[in-house]
Structure formats: C-alpha cells, structure tokens
Amino acid sequence: MRKFFLAVICLLLSVENCFAFYEAGSEKIDVFNDKINILVKEIHIFADKIAAHNKPIFESRLTRKEREYVDEDNIEVSNVIWNRVYAKDFTLVFAAALRDKKFRAFFMKTTDPKFVFHGIHVGASVRVLEKFFGDSINNIGHKIGDTIIIFGPYYGGSSWLDPTINIRCKNGVITEINYDAGGEFDDSRGGCLSMKAVNFAESQARKMGMSSLNKLLPIFYDGQSIANYRP
Numbered sequence: 001m002r003k004f005f006l007a008v009i010c011l012l013l014s015v016e017n018c019f020a021f022y023e024a025g026s027e028k029i030d031v032f033n034d035k036i037n038i039l040v041k042e043i044h045i046f047a048d049k050i051a052a053h054n055k056p057i058f059e060s061r062l063t064r065k066e067r068e069y070v071d072e073d074n075i076e077v078s079n080v081i082w083n084r085v086y087a088k089d090f091t092l093v094f095a096a097a098l099r100d101k102k103f104r105a106f107f108m109k110t111t112d113p114k115f116v117f118h119g120i121h122v123g124a125s126v127r128v129l130e131k132f133f134g135d136s137i138n139n140i141g142h143k144i145g146d147t148i149i150i151f152g153p154y155y156g157g158s159s160w161l162d163p164t165i166n167i168r169c170k171n172g173v174i175t176e177i178n179y180d181a182g183g184e185f186d187d188s189r190g191g192c193l194s195m196k197a198v199n200f201a202e203s204q205a206r207k208m209g210m211s212s213l214n215k216l217l218p219i220f221y222d223g224q225s226i227a228n229y230r231p
Contacts, residue, residue, distance in 0.1 A: 029154055032140060035133050036152040040163050042117050043179045047105035051095035056084035057204070060194035067192050083197035087204050090122075091115070094201050096193075106193075108179040109210050117177070120167070124174050129167065137169065146170055168211060176211055 060083045067078040079098050083106075086093040090112035095103040113123035120128055126137045129150065133140050141148040151166040168176040202213040 028135070032133060032135075033153040036150075036165065039117055039120065040153070040165050040179070043108070043165055043177070044105070044163055044181070046115065046117070047093055047108035047179050047181075050086055050091065050093045050108070051084070051103040051105045054086050054088065054093075056086050056095075058085040058197060058200045059083070060197040060200075062192060062194050066194055069192060078192040080192050083194040085197055085201045085204060087208065090208065092201065092205055092208060092210060094197065104181070105179065106181050109176060109205060110178075111176050111208070111210060115177075120174065120177070122174050122177060126169050126172050126174065129169070129174065141169065147175075178211075 062078075062081060062083065064077065067080065068075055069078060070076070080096045081099045082097040082101060082103070084095045084097070084103055086095065091108065091110040093108045094106045096106050097103040111122050113121050115121060118132060120132060126148070129140075130137055133150075137148055137150075141150045143149075148169045149166050150169070152164060153162065163182045164180045166178045166180075167174060168178070198213070205211070205213055
C-alpha cells in the first residue's frame with residue numbers, strides 16, 4: 001500500500017478569490033503578508049504554550065505505519081511519536097511531539113474572546129481587522145456564504161508549507177481564529193498524524209461549536225485530501 005507524508009493543514013480556498021483586488025507581487029500583498037506574519041508569530045507562541053503547559057484530553061502514540069511517508073520515492077519514518085488534543089473553554093489545540101514528549105502545536109482553533117492578538121480577538125468588529133491590515137475586509141477576505149475568511153500569508157502558489165492563520169468573520173464580527181503550523185513539522189519532525197487523534201479533534205470541535213476541521217483538511221504531497229485516505 002502506498003503511503004503519503006501528511007504535510008500540512010491548509011484552508012481549502014481559492015487563492016485568486018482571496019485576493020481578487022490584489023495583484024501577485026504587488027506592494028499590497030507585501031503589506032498584507034507583513035501584517036499577518038506578525039499575527040502568525042504571536043499566535044504560534046500562544047498555541048505552543050498551550051501544548052507545553054496544559055493537560056491533554058486525548059493522547060495517541062503513532063504506529064510505525066502512521067509514521068511512514070514518501071520522500072523522493074523513498075519510504076522514510078517520521079520522528080513524531082505522539083499526538084495530543086487539548087480542549088479548554090473555547091480553545092482547541094492539536095499537538096505533536098518526538099519521543100521526548102516536548103509537545104508543540106500543530107494547529108489551534110479558538111472562539112475565546114479573552115485571547116487578544118494585537119487588538120484582534122473573537123467578538124471584535126471587523127473594523128479592528130481593517131485598521132490592522134489597512135484595507136477593507138472585502139479586499140483581504142474571501143466570502144463563503146455569510147462568512148468572510150482572512151487567510152495568509154499569501155505566497156502566490158509557493159512556500160505554502162510555512163505557518164499560516166485564518167480568521168473567520170460573520171455579520172461584521174470576528175467569530176474564530178485558527179493557526180496552522182504547516183511546514184514546522186516538515187523534515188525531521190515529519191508532520192504525520194494519528195487518524196484517531198484527528199477524528200477525536202474533529203468530534204471535539206463540533207462539540208465546542210467550532211467550524212469543522214474538514215474545512216482545514218490535511219493534504220498529501222501528491223494533492224490527495226485526507227477525505228480519501230484510508231489507513
């Protein structure tokens with residue numbers, strides 16, 4: 001059976017639609033990326049602290065089969081041994097660790113208004129985002145139904161394994177903030193996931209009233225989504 005390297009959790013959006021008012025390589029894209037990278041770094045630290053200092057509600061040790069991935073046609077074994085899920089109040093974190101059990105966040109979702117990142121928090125008006133990014137929510141966001149999602153950084157189709165965040169808004173209010181470590185689990189960490197842990201996190205997200213993790217599907221290097229994956 002062919003095995004794939006679970007690379008990253010990424011928002012399934014059309015990049016072109018996200019930046020319909022921006023041109024690739026433009027100054028506006030550069031300004032947007034600079035701003036969103038400020039948030040990425042801050043939220044990254046926040047998510048890692050949760051993984052390092054809190055008790056998980058679920059833990060899974062990956063089997064060797066789950067740790068295998070293909071690298072240039074060679075089957076390699078990821079150094080990731082453990083996956084954990086943390087959930088408290090209105091925040092969910094999925095984390096991974098090597099044998100040393102020093103956990104780092106793979107992704108995070110929060111709907112907790114008390115967590116503030118450069119003035120941006122759940123419950124705040126989208127005007128806070130517009131002020132931070134210096135542009136209209138309609139220009140920097142992607143609309144799906146009655147939800148607007150800001151996603152980035154934008155790489156124009158390259159370097160997509162870097163850490164990202166997405167911010168969900170509805171009726172002019174921020175409703176959810178998400179972080180994805182992306183390529184932070186590439187190479188020696190080999191971002192492999194326990195499907196038991198992923199399924200548990202999905203179930204927990206639903207219980208907590210959060211957006212589905214199916215909107216943040218892990219994808220494989222060959223482009224196949226986890227929806228088609230059967231271990």
